[in-house]
Amino acid sequence: MAKQKTAYVCIECGAEYSKWQGQCTACKEWNSVQEIRLGAASRSSPIAAARSGFAGGLSKQVQDLAEIDLQDLPRFSTTFNEFDRVLGGGLVPGSAVLLGGHPGAGKSTLLLQTACKLAQLMKVLYVTGEESLQQVALRAQRLSLPTQGLKMLAETSVESILAVAEVEKPQVLIVDSIQTMHVSDLQSAPGGVAQVRESAAFLTRFAKQTHTVLFLVGHVTKDGSLAGPKVLEHMIDASLLLEGEADSRFRTLRGQKNRFGAVNELGVFAMLEGGLKEVKNPSAIFLSRDEEAAAGSVVMATWEGTRPLLVEVQALVDESQLGNPRRVAVGLDANRLSMLLAVLNRHGGIFTGDQDVFLNVVGGIKVLETSADLAAVMAIVSSLKNQPLPHELMVIGEIGLSGEIRPVPSGQERIREAAKHGFTRAIVPKGNVPKDMPAGMQVIGVSRLSEALEAV
Numbered sequence: 001m002a003k004q005k006t007a008y009v010c011i012e013c014g015a016e017y018s019k020w021q022g023q024c025t026a027c028k029e030w031n032s033v034q035e036i037r038l039g040a041a042s043r044s045s046p047i048a049a050a051r052s053g054f055a056g057g058l059s060k061q062v063q064d065l066a067e068i069d070l071q072d073l074p075r076f077s078t079t080f081n082e083f084d085r086v087l088g089g090g091l092v093p094g095s096a097v098l099l100g101g102h103p104g105a106g107k108s109t110l111l112l113q114t115a116c117k118l119a120q121l122m123k124v125l126y127v128t129g130e131e132s133l134q135q136v137a138l139r140a141q142r143l144s145l146p147t148q149g150l151k152m153l154a155e156t157s158v159e160s161i162l163a164v165a166e167v168e169k170p171q172v173l174i175v176d177s178i179q180t181m182h183v184s185d186l187q188s189a190p191g192g193v194a195q196v197r198e199s200a201a202f203l204t205r206f207a208k209q210t211h212t213v214l215f216l217v218g219h220v221t222k223d224g225s226l227a228g229p230k231v232l233e234h235m236i237d238a239s240l241l242l243e244g245e246a247d248s249r250f251r252t253l254r255g256q257k258n259r260f261g262a263v264n265e266l267g268v269f270a271m272l273e274g275g276l277k278e279v280k281n282p283s284a285i286f287l288s289r290d291e292e293a294a295a296g297s298v299v300m301a302t303w304e305g306t307r308p309l310l311v312e313v314q315a316l317v318d319e320s321q322l323g324n325p326r327r328v329a330v331g332l333d334a335n336r337l338s339m340l341l342a343v344l345n346r347h348g349g350i351f352t353g354d355q356d357v358f359l360n361v362v363g364g365i366k367v368l369e370t371s372a373d374l375a376a377v378m379a380i381v382s383s384l385k386n387q388p389l390p391h392e393l394m395v396i397g398e399i400g401l402s403g404e405i406r407p408v409p410s411g412q413e414r415i416r417e418a419a420k421h422g423f424t425r426a427i428v429p430k431g432n433v434p435k436d437m438p439a440g441m442q443v444i445g446v447s448r449l450s451e452a453l454e455a456v
Helices: 046-055 081-087 107-118 133-142 158-168 193-210 231-235 282-286 334-348 370-385 411-420 449-455
Strands: 004-010 033-040 096-101 124-128 151-154 172-176 213-218 238-243 250-258 266-272 275-278 297-304 307-319 327-330 355-361 393-395 425-429 442-446
Touching (some): 004 193, 081 250, 081 275, 096 193, 096 231, 107 124, 107 172, 107 213, 107 275, 124 133, 133 151, 151 158, 158 193, 193 213, 282 307, 297 370, 307 411, 334 355, 334 370, 334 449, 370 393, 411 425
Parallel strands (some): 096 238, 124 172, 297 393, 327 355, 393 425
Antiparallel strands (some): 004 033, 238 250, 297 307
C-alpha cells in the first residue's frame, strides 16, 4: 500500500512544518499547528506530471505582457446594486467569492435571493450541505421568491458536486458551506484544516477552468475572523463579510479582499419579512437623530470604498468612581481614543484624567479610518461641558500628536454629501476646504486643535 503522507499546518497562517510544535514561528500563534493527512504519496515526479499535462493540452502557452488582451472583464449583475458595488461592479466569470458571517446574519438568505433571480436569466446550481432541500424550498416560499429554473443539490462530497456540475454546466455555482464539504482522499473529518483547504482548491480549480462563478459560504469564529486555515483566503478572488447585530435589522456587507474591485467597499441591507432589501441611501438611516440637539453628539462623514457615508458619533463623559477611569470605544479604535484624550489635554487644555469616557458610533458602523478624530474630540468636549453642538454641523479631520489637523482623502466629496442631507456648516482641515463652496454650506478650515475648539 502507498504510504500515507502527514503534514503539520498552522490554521492561522497556513505555514507547514515537518513535525508538531507548540508555537507557529511564522505568525507567533500558540497551539495553532495541527496534523493533517495529505493522502497517498504519488510515485510520479512533478516533472513527469508536468510533461503529461503539457501533452494533454492542459498547460497554457507563455505570452508576452505587451501582447495580453486588455479588454474589460465581462461582468453580469447579481440583481442587487449594493451587492454589485461591493464586488466592484458585478460578477466576473471564473471568479471565486467567499461570503462569511455570524450565524443568522443572512448569508444563505442573500445567496438564495440572488440565485433565484439569476436562475431566471442563466443556469444556477445551489449546493446545500447544511440544510435539506425541503428547508431551502420552505425559505424560498416564505420569501416569495421565483423558484423556477434553480437547480438544487444536497451533497457534501466535492467529487459528486463536480460530477454534477460537469453535466449541468452552471454559470453560477453556490456551495453552502465550505466547512461541510469533504474530499474522499483525505481521512480527516469535514471542517478540518485539510478538508477545507483541499475542498476549496478543487472547487476553485473547477471554476477557473470552466469560467463558472463560484460562491463559497464560510463560518466565522467568535472574534469575527473566518474559520479555517488562512490559506483559504489566498485561494479565492473576493472575500466578503456580512455583519449585523442580533437586535438590529440592518446588515452591512463589507469587502475585505477583491481582485476585481476596491477593498473595504460597503453595502447596506435591511432584513425584512421578505428577505434582505438593499438600502440605497444609508446615510439617511444612520442619521435618524432627535429633533433637539443633545450634548455629546456630532455627525462626521466617513469614506467607505468609493462613497461617503454620514454617521453620528456620540460621547458620554462622566465623573469616574474608580481609581482607574474607563475608556470604552465602540466602532472606533480604543487605543486611538486614549491618544486623542492625551492630545486634548496637552494642546486643548481640557483634562479628562478623572472622567470615564465612552465613545460610540451609532448604527453599528465600524469607522476604520482616522478622519473621525476631530469628530470624536468634539463629541467628548461637548459632553464634558454639557453644551450641545449645532444640529446642522458636520466635522471631519485627523488629529496629530502635536495638535495639528491633517487633511483627509476625498474631503470635497464628503462635504457635498453633507450638503445634500441638509447640513449647513462644516469644520474641516484647511487642506480640504473646497474652492467651489456648495450652495448654502459654510465651511470652516482649521489647522490646529485649538482653532477647531474655538470654532464651536
